[in-house]
Amino acid sequence: MTAQVVGLAAMAVIAFAVAFVLLWRRRRAVFWFAIALSLVGLGYLSTTPAPSDLVRGVLGTPSWLQSGAQPDA
DSSP states (O other): OOHHHHHHHHHHHHHHHHHHHHHTTSOHHHHHHHHHHHHHHHHHHTTSSHHHHHHHHHHSSOHHHHSSOOOOO
């Protein structure tokens, strides 16, 4: 797995958990709209180096990232 995928997965879990906790018991349509907006935001972030920067900021440079190809700077 690349740092990009790990970062996107971490962001998705957090966004979906927050949406679930705050919106599930209210109106389900608002919850599903929040999920859709989260997916759009994650789609945008997948085109930027932000998820990779998140992983490197939290974990440093993981060993599984050092052995592979060098990330784009």
